[in-house]
Amino acid sequence: MRLKLLQAIQAIFILCGLLCLSGCETKNEISKPSLLTIVEGGGTDYVIIRSDIAGDDEIKAAVMLRDALLEATGVKLTLMTDWVKGKGDIDFSAREIIVGKTNRIENNMAAENGECVIAVSGDRIIITGEGSGAAVAAAEYFISDYVTGPTVSVPKNTDVRFFIYTAADEGVDVMPLVTQVKTLNDIPRLYINDKLTVPLLFFGNTDIGTNVTEQAQMAARAGINLHSVIYNLNFDDDYTDTGSYAYTNLRACLDAVLKGDPDAKIILRVNTGAFFNPQIIAEDDWRYKDRICYTDGTAAGLVSTASDRWAEEAKRRLTAIVEYMRSSPDYMDHIACIHLEKGEWFEFGFREKGSDISETNDEGFRRWLTDLYKTDDALNTAWNVSYGIGPAAVPRDLPNNVSSDHSYPNTLMLTSDEQRYIDYLDYIGRLVSGRIDDFAKTIKTASDGNLLVIAFYGYLFELSDAQSGHYDMQRLLNSAYIDGFAAPVSYDDRTGPNGGLGATSAYMTAVDSVTRHGKIWFQESDQRTFVNGSPDGGWLPSLRTIDDIFQVHRREAGMSMVHANAMWAMDLTGTGWLLDQRIWDNLAELNTVYADYMGTQTKAPTYDVVFVIDEKAESIAGQPSRNISMNLLSATRLEAYHAGVQCAFAEITDIIDGRFDDAKLYIFMNPYRISDDDAAILADRLQSGGKTAVFMYGFGKMEPSVIKMLCGMDIAMSDSGSTNMKLTEEGSGAGFIRPEIRQTVTPRYGVTGGRSATYAEYSDGSAAAAVLYEDSVTRSKSVFYGGTHLNRQNIRALCAIAGVNIISDGNDVVTANDTMIVYCASSAGQKTISLGESRDVYDYFNDKYYENISSLKFGAALGETYYFFLGDTAKNMMR
Numbered sequence: 001m002r003l004k005l006l007q008a009i010q011a012i013f014i015l016c017g018l019l020c021l022s023g024c025e026t027k028n029e030i031s032k033p034s035l036l037t038i039v040e041g042g043g044t045d046y047v048i049i050r051s052d053i054a055g056d057d058e059i060k061a062a063v064m065l066r067d068a069l070l071e072a073t074g075v076k077l078t079l080m081t082d083w084v085k086g087k088g089d090i091d092f093s094a095r096e097i098i099v100g101k102t103n104r105i106e107n108n109m110a111a112e113n114g115e116c117v118i119a120v121s122g123d124r125i126i127i128t129g130e131g132s133g134a135a136v137a138a139a140e141y142f143i144s145d146y147v148t149g150p151t152v153s154v155p156k157n158t159d160v161r162f163f164i165y166t167a168a169d170e171g172v173d174v175m176p177l178v179t180q181v182k183t184l185n186d187i188p189r190l191y192i193n194d195k196l197t198v199p200l201l202f203f204g205n206t207d208i209g210t211n212v213t214e215q216a217q218m219a220a221r222a223g224i225n226l227h228s229v230i231y232n233l234n235f236d237d238d239y240t241d242t243g244s245y246a247y248t249n250l251r252a253c254l255d256a257v258l259k260g261d262p263d264a265k266i267i268l269r270v271n272t273g274a275f276f277n278p279q280i281i282a283e284d285d286w287r288y289k290d291r292i293c294y295t296d297g298t299a300a301g302l303v304s305t306a307s308d309r310w311a312e313e314a315k316r317r318l319t320a321i322v323e324y325m326r327s328s329p330d331y332m333d334h335i336a337c338i339h340l341e342k343g344e345w346f347e348f349g350f351r352e353k354g355s356d357i358s359e360t361n362d363e364g365f366r367r368w369l370t371d372l373y374k375t376d377d378a379l380n381t382a383w384n385v386s387y388g389i390g391p392a393a394v395p396r397d398l399p400n401n402v403s404s405d406h407s408y409p410n411t412l413m414l415t416s417d418e419q420r421y422i423d424y425l426d427y428i429g430r431l432v433s434g435r436i437d438d439f440a441k442t443i444k445t446a447s448d449g450n451l452l453v454i455a456f457y458g459y460l461f462e463l464s465d466a467q468s469g470h471y472d473m474q475r476l477l478n479s480a481y482i483d484g485f486a487a488p489v490s491y492d493d494r495t496g497p498n499g500g501l502g503a504t505s506a507y508m509t510a511v512d513s514v515t516r517h518g519k520i521w522f523q524e525s526d527q528r529t530f531v532n533g534s535p536d537g538g539w540l541p542s543l544r545t546i547d548d549i550f551q552v553h554r555r556e557a558g559m560s561m562v563h564a565n566a567m568w569a570m571d572l573t574g575t576g577w578l579l580d581q582r583i584w585d586n587l588a589e590l591n592t593v594y595a596d597y598m599g600t601q602t603k604a605p606t607y608d609v610v611f612v613i614d615e616k617a618e619s620i621a622g623q624p625s626r627n628i629s630m631n632l633l634s635a636t637r638l639e640a641y642h643a644g645v646q647c648a649f650a651e652i653t654d655i656i657d658g659r660f661d662d663a664k665l666y667i668f669m670n671p672y673r674i675s676d677d678d679a680a681i682l683a684d685r686l687q688s689g690g691k692t693a694v695f696m697y698g699f700g701k702m703e704p705s706v707i708k709m710l711c712g713m714d715i716a717m718s719d720s721g722s723t724n725m726k727l728t729e730e731g732s733g734a735g736f737i738r739p740e741i742r743q744t745v746t747p748r749y750g751v752t753g754g755r756s757a758t759y760a761e762y763s764d765g766s767a768a769a770a771v772l773y774e775d776s777v778t779r780s781k782s783v784f785y786g787g788t789h790l791n792r793q794n795i796r797a798l799c800a801i802a803g804v805n806i807i808s809d810g811n812d813v814v815t816a817n818d819t820m821i822v823y824c825a826s827s828a829g830q831k832t833i834s835l836g837e838s839r840d841v842y843d844y845f846n847d848k849y850y851e852n853i854s855s856l857k858f859g860a861a862l863g864e865t866y867y868f869f870l871g872d873t874a875k876n877m878m879r
Contacts, residue, residue, distance in 0.1 A: 034156050038069070038125070039150070047079075047095070047097070049096045055100075057134070061100060062139075064139050068147045115129060116129040117138060118159075119159045133164060137164045141160070177192060177451075181519060185604070200566070200587060201568045203227070204216060211576035213260040216260030218260075226267070227267070228266070228568055229254065233317050266335055268325075269341060289359050293356065294354045294357065302343075306358070337451060337454060340453065346469055347469045351402065362394055366389055368430065368431070382423075383420050398425075400621075410623060411747070414747070425466035426619050428466070429619075433473075437475065440453040454483055456486050461613070461637045462634060477517040484520035484521060485519065486521070487524060490506035494541075497541060500527045505525070513659070516654060521563070522567070525569050527549070527570075528542035533577060549586070550583075551864055555865045558820075561822075563648075601819070610649070611640055612652050612671075613650075614652040614668070627743065642811055642812070646805075661689075664691060664802050666686060671698075674700070679710045680706075682710060687775060690803075691781075692782070695711055696788070698717065698749035699717075713753065718747060720747065726762075728759060735797035739790075741789040750762060751784055756772050770783070783801065809834075811826055812827070813826055821867075823865065829860070831860050835854050835870070839854075843858070844877060847878075
């Protein structure tokens with residue numbers, strides 16, 4: 001246990017101190033012990049010896065030592081066994097590093113279970129231990145303390161002995177963390193050792209940075225003990241050697257935080273991707289076959305996600321590091337979560353270089369096609385080809401590829417000739433989600449279910465391209481092994497002169513689907529700051545003042561409260577973006593507000609409006625998909641934050657499953673891949689309780705009879721046309737304005753009958769483009785909106801039709817649920833919020849309480865953020 005280890009090390013230091021003092025010269029200079037040099041000047045005369053019948057621990061320790069020396073010095077020591085014909089053949093004067101019990105040592109030098117020994121005998125170095133894991137722990141200690149540079153030496157008087165934690169130890173004062181996401185009042189919450197924990201934390205980039213420790217210390221002073229760091233699995237030349245696990249870099253990552261915060265609870269972000277140097281990979285090496293190759297003719301030094309050999313090795317290594325950390329007395333009570341990544345899990349280089357057409361990805365695609373179609377005849381019919389599954393391959397001419405024809409005519413791919421594209425885009429999403437799910441299962445198994453697992457995934461609004469592999473979120477939402485997901489705040493509106501100040505910090509995903517599946521979304525606040533940085537340089541401008549930082553963190557922490565998710569303040573470059581105690585004092589206050597708010601929430605938050613995304617629809621987006629999807633998804637999402645309403649973001653499957661029956665207005669942003677069966681379920685759900693459903697752009701290949709069942713109108717598909725609209729008098733009166741984004745789409749959809757009101761027609765007069773249908777019996781309403789983008793004014797017009805209260809009709813950023821409004825000013829001036837009914841309101845930061853009001857006026861500076869608590873919550877949140 002830890003106490004025993006510390007006492008042993010202290011005893012060694014005391015002994016060393018006495019030896020040094022006894023050897024002092026008259027000038028009080030401390031004499032230095034003589035050294036055994038293992039590696040110097042790129043050479044060595046040492047070999048590593050293990051037993052010919054060594055167990056797994058001793059083999060692992062020997063390989064770990066060899067690899068650590070190679071990484072530190074560039075010199076690869078020979079690894080040998082102790083086999084000889086007879087004892088007389090042993091050269092006891094040979095320069096050897098002896099790992100574990102061998103015939104070189106009559107006494108293994110470790111007397112008790114769990115004892116580790118590092119010692120020098122003549123010119124031989126002994127690294128050994130008694131009991132499970134002891135040899136590995138001894139090797140780790142040796143690597144950490146002695147393998148520190150291109151020259152590796154040890155004092156000749158070295159004799160280090162310590163004990164590692166074993167379950168049999170009495171009086172254990174350290175135990176592994178138990179971290180869970182548990183539902184409290186129908187809201188997923190983070191629990192560490194059964195203690196409810198506010199999920200606000202610090203991320204320090206240990207991959208490239210140097211300022212993590214001091215920032216962790218500042219966070220700890222402010223009472224924030226939850227931290228995240230990054231660690232790379234570091235696949236090396238001995239890639240397939242399952243014993244090759246060195247923890248030097250891992251320990252350095254964890255220690256960087258623990259030195260600043262000894263009470264840290266750590267989310268360890270693990271990059272599982274394998275990087276290789278393609279210049280030294282031979283063509284007959286399996287890694288040559290498994291690396292990514294692009295449709296533009298280039299290749300990457302990164303392994304393909306389709307590589308089963310990489311995946312198996314990654315799982316072995318994940319298991320090893322989890323077992324190591326949960327058995328180490330230094331780390332077992334600090335590791336709370338594993339955060340999985342492989343370059344944030346979107347296919348590396350797909351936007352710049354095209355799809356992965358490596359041999360291994362072709363093989364993976366064919367296996368998937370075999371499961372999907374079963375026979376050659378079935379594939380030939382679906383694809384309108386004659387060659388069968390055997391020659392099938394990743395499409396080199398995918399319309400969304402950077403190297404493909406960007407004048408591809410079809411906005412939606414609806415023909416059999418395009419089915420091979422659709423199948424590939426479905427496959428790549430299933431491949432990526434499957435790897436994440438499998439790795440998460442590995443971690444859950446290794447930790448007996450006691451570690452949280454999260455992953456970067458589900459960038460549905462930002463990537464806007466199924467080639468990314470991010471469009472199979474529903475599989476992971478239903479996974480028993482995943483506890484949450486993560487992504488940065490939106491980049492799409494942070495490029496202006498004020499950067500993140502006054503921007504939306506919009507979610508990249510259907511965040512409320514995550515919550516209603518009992519999982520937690522982690523919002524990455526990678527806001528650049530003026531602290532240790534340039535306020536005006538770079539792709540995303542920095543926040544320029546300390547108050548700007550305060551206000552942006554207020555907005556993002558407030559959004560986390562509204563949507564019941566987590567947020568980490570991030571120092572992306574590790575240079576000290578957050579190296580100011582005032583930043584952490586502000587976050588400490590937000591931490592307290594969040595804790596108080598959790599205590600007031602007795603039920604899951606509700607929202608008036610749900611923006612609905614169908615991730616599977618993105619596989620049929622044709623002409624470079626960002627042309628349509630950036631408007632339908634990303635740009636419309638940003639407008640939603642400026643529309644001034646209580647809105648949620650959800651997956652269409654969760655509307656079908658009834659997880660969002662409590663809203664008034666449902667805006668289906670890309671409803672062009674809904675099956676007939678799902679359309680029938682949606683019709684039943686939407687045509688009850690006075691709900692209003694809006695369907696944007698079109699319906700794919702859906703039959704007209706099914707469309708009418710779903711929305712009550714006759715809607716026809718034409719070959720092609722512009723989405724340019726002209727408003728009717730009725731449309732202007734309802735508050736609509738002419739859409740400013742217009743594009744030519746193939747196909748185009750228009751209403752030919754069954755409408756109750758017409759708000760707009762296509763400018764060429766071909767069909768009605770924005771219309772209303774109202775059912776006289778159920779009082780439900782449907783709106784067809786043929787454009788590919790909704791601006792904030794037209795969102796408000798739809799809200800008025802649905803009877804949704806508009807909190808703000810300005811251009812500021814509003815995030816709200818039924819008990820809280822987060823208001824962030826996108827410009828300075830006088831502001832008004834409208835509540836729709838009389839309610840009590842508490843203005844938290846100004847400590848003002850208002851009783852029974854329906855509206856409130858206030859002044860705000862650019863970027864200033866307000867928290868307004870409503871109803872019973874207002875009184876409970878008073879300071």
